[in-house]
Amino acid sequence: VLSPQEQQDYKFALKALKKHGVDLRTAAKDFAESCKVLKGNHVLESARYFARRNLHAMPSVSVKKAAQDIINHTEKDLYQKLLKAHLPPFAEAFNCNLKSVTAPDINQYLKDLKLAPRTKKNVRDCIRALMRHSVKQGWLPKDHDVMDDVTTFSKSVTGEIEVFTHAEMSAILTAADEHLIPFLTIGAFGGMRNSEIGRLDWNQIDLAGGFIEVKAGQAKTRSRRLIPILDNLKAWLTPLARREGPVAVRKMDNQYQRLSKASGVEWKRNVLRHSFISYRIALIHDINQVANECGNSPEVIHTNYREVVRPAEAKKWFAISPDVSEKIASLSEVSQT
Structure with a gap:
């Protein structure tokens, strides 16, 4: 026997579903299955994401x-x-x-x-x-x-995640034109996805407060997050900062080959983000924090990035600053002569 409150809830559910032509049993079954697929009650959030991407208007193709x-x-x-x-x-x-x-x-x-x-x-x-x-x-x-x-894979058998060394990154930054620096450093020292940087505006970068705001509509996961601006990233961005306007140039894919040729460093797929996550994990040993900063799941971070690099290498990575980068590049040139 239903209690008075349960009867009221039952009537409310029937009324809410009636205008959509869905019966209570079907709604309950679909909701439970959706929670299972989404690994939790994220049905409304997922529906909103689906609508924002206009996926409901896209043709149904298998x-x-x-x-x-x-x-x-x-x-x-x-x-x-x-x-x-x-x-x-x-x-x-x-x-x-x-x-x-x-x-x-x-x-x-x-x-x-x-x-x-x-x-x-x-x-x-x-x-x-x-x-x-x-x-x-x-x-x-x-x-x-x-x-x-989606996890990337190397042609070699040495591992699935490829990163730059601090010397390679320094050489790339030294070879890069000034207008490419924000994209490269935010990816390497902030861990943002290439697509997210491409949508980033300077008014979302709070150098004084120490955070980059990734808005829900810009994020891959459609969830707003704040990315801490580490000391070396601040050193790179401060001289170039503007009040507003796009942070990155368009069509960065066209720049990779030129950078690779100018620096003598082979470019690797998603290497900036892979490098940041790998070195950040090695530095702070906190998978959940890195997952939050990168807008990823702890499971993916743990599976793909754990123990990729050593802590000592991580310290060198996050010590790359404009001055240090020039010195390392100069030493590299001397060693090759």
Whole structure:
């Protein structure tokens, strides 16, 4: 027998669901399943994120259809062979709508594959190509950046996460034009994603207060967060600070090759963020804090970044300042002559 309060709650639930044409049993079942998928009661937050990304207005295309489409539109035989090898199994594992595939889903898929790092890299590259193709086809939004949080893999067997050494980073900063410095240093010493830096405005950088504000609409996770401005990052940004305006130049991808050639340092995928997380973990030994600063989950941080570098190397990394960078670069030039 329902209590008076339970009867009132029951009537309220029926009334709230009636205008949506959903019965109470279905609503309860879907809610419970959603909580299970989201690992907690994040249904409303996820729905708002879904709406903000305008995903409800995107066409419903299955992973299988998208995979077949990119294969059919690929003319290079070797590349098409690679796509044919890796995308059908991915489509079979994700028998769902393309826009519902998330970074944690892809990470788990890659983790479960019994393959060498080099082969996993090929699989990841194929999935990334699929996502980019789907954006061009209008099946995913233009700012779709789900792959930013997918684990990267090295061609070598030495490890999955690649970072710059403090000497390499110093050489890159010395070779970089002034207008590239904010992007490079915020990534390397603040850990922001490339896509987030691309949306960042100078009015969100509080040098006096010591924080960079990442607004919910700019963040990959759509959650607002504050990133501490460490001492060496402040030293790089202070001379360049402006009241407002875009922090980063557009199309940074075009700059990587030039920087690599000018500095003599090979560029690596997502290397600025990977370096920050790896060195930050080694320095403070607090996975939860680093996860909060980077807008990532503690599980991903623990799995991918723990024990990648040594604490002594971390101290050198966060000691890179404009003066130190020039000195290290000069010593590097002398050693090569």
